[in-house]
Amino acid sequence: MSLRDLINKELSKWMLAPGPESDVVISSRVRLARNITGIPFPNRATPEQAKQVYNQVQKALEDRTAFNLKLVDLSRLSEIERTAMMEKHLISPMHAEGGQYKGVAFSEDEVISVMINEEDHIRAQVLYPGFQVEEAYRVVNQLDNFLESKLDFAFSEKYGYLTACPTNVGTGMRASVMVHLPGLNLANRIQQMLQGVSKLGLTVRGVFGEGTEAQGNLYQISNQVTLGRTEEEIIDNLNRVTEKIIENERYWRQQLLKERKDDLTDRIMRSYGLLMYAHKMSSEEAVRLLSDVRLGIDLGIIKNVEPNVFSELIVLTRPGYLQKIENKTLKPEERDIRRAALIRKRLRLTQS
Numbered sequence: 001m002s003l004r005d006l007i008n009k010e011l012s013k014w015m016l017a018p019g020p021e022s023d024v025v026i027s028s029r030v031r032l033a034r035n036i037t038g039i040p041f042p043n044r045a046t047p048e049q050a051k052q053v054y055n056q057v058q059k060a061l062e063d064r065t066a067f068n069l070k071l072v073d074l075s076r077l078s079e080i081e082r083t084a085m086m087e088k089h090l091i092s093p094m095h096a097e098g099g100q101y102k103g104v105a106f107s108e109d110e111v112i113s114v115m116i117n118e119e120d121h122i123r124a125q126v127l128y129p130g131f132q133v134e135e136a137y138r139v140v141n142q143l144d145n146f147l148e149s150k151l152d153f154a155f156s157e158k159y160g161y162l163t164a165c166p167t168n169v170g171t172g173m174r175a176s177v178m179v180h181l182p183g184l185n186l187a188n189r190i191q192q193m194l195q196g197v198s199k200l201g202l203t204v205r206g207v208f209g210e211g212t213e214a215q216g217n218l219y220q221i222s223n224q225v226t227l228g229r230t231e232e233e234i235i236d237n238l239n240r241v242t243e244k245i246i247e248n249e250r251y252w253r254q255q256l257l258k259e260r261k262d263d264l265t266d267r268i269m270r271s272y273g274l275l276m277y278a279h280k281m282s283s284e285e286a287v288r289l290l291s292d293v294r295l296g297i298d299l300g301i302i303k304n305v306e307p308n309v310f311s312e313l314i315v316l317t318r319p320g321y322l323q324k325i326e327n328k329t330l331k332p333e334e335r336d337i338r339r340a341a342l343i344r345k346r347l348r349l350t351q352s
């Protein structure tokens, strides 16, 4: 299979499409946490109760008039397949651990995914490329209405939707943007910005969500509070803060270009050179260098590479994905060699 075909087959279709403001915002996500009345939350449910949840959601999804979602039972997938699903953000790291009566249903373009028996009975998410939080919310809201017409969700007049973790009670909604902030980092402004963001009721997380580190200057920014605010207020706040972040990031990129153009160009071209010629590469190094190349593309310093290589390669070169492509378990050193080879090939593909 050619590399182009492999990319088209393996990556979510939404990832391959360009999105608004994508020089800073890589993707937008809105997810809802829902539980079925009368059945304990997953951490307290017996296997029989977990099965009931699975079966009820499976039955609801059989009606394909509104949403055509394909359900996969995670216990039928290998560890490599589950990890690869996590690496493209279709399921969370916790769900990727697998287990009985855990599933995920997703749309063909993988914009929509519904996790069954994760932290809550249902975690429904919509992912879009670029800055499109409102669009993601509109779709997840339609999905919620559809699910609610089939299932009886635990809801309190006083608190709103009831969830396994109190931090999600109320709307059960987390809206987030994944932002690429190399300019703020290079200008040593990142800490200041992150502190400002937390004061505005938002949380900053790493690329793979809760408890994960920021890599490659990528940060996930989401709402902290779900109680006492409407969905629209939460989205509005996230949108306003994200607009400010975009403005700041662009400002610092231009400042760097004005004040430290030679140093910046040297750094970007060295990273590009390593990616083009290295024989072995860890995923941590790859993400760091790819972030530099993406900045180089956005600033017009690198001209013949498509911006999309960044988001494509950070997924394809993760340990799970590399092993999925090769269809076998690889030792860390073997992975480093395959990773470097895949990156070289992808970057040359874009030049021709």
Ligand SMILES: Nc1ncnc2c1ncn2[C@@H]1O[C@H](COP(=O)(O)OP(=O)(O)OP(=O)(O)O)[C@@H](O)[C@H]1O
Binding pocket: 027, 028, 029, 031, 086, 089, 091, 092, 093, 119, 127, 168, 174, 176, 177, 178, 205, 206, 207, 208, 209, 210, 220
């Ligand atoms: N804007 C985004 N773009 C791409 N992926 C995202 C985005 N926001 C979150 N994700 C992915 O979704 C997964 C879950 O993220 P996270 O743990 O932050 O949220 P959650 O599980 O919905 O929330 P909670 O902590 O309340 O359980 C992670 O793999 C994360 O990378």
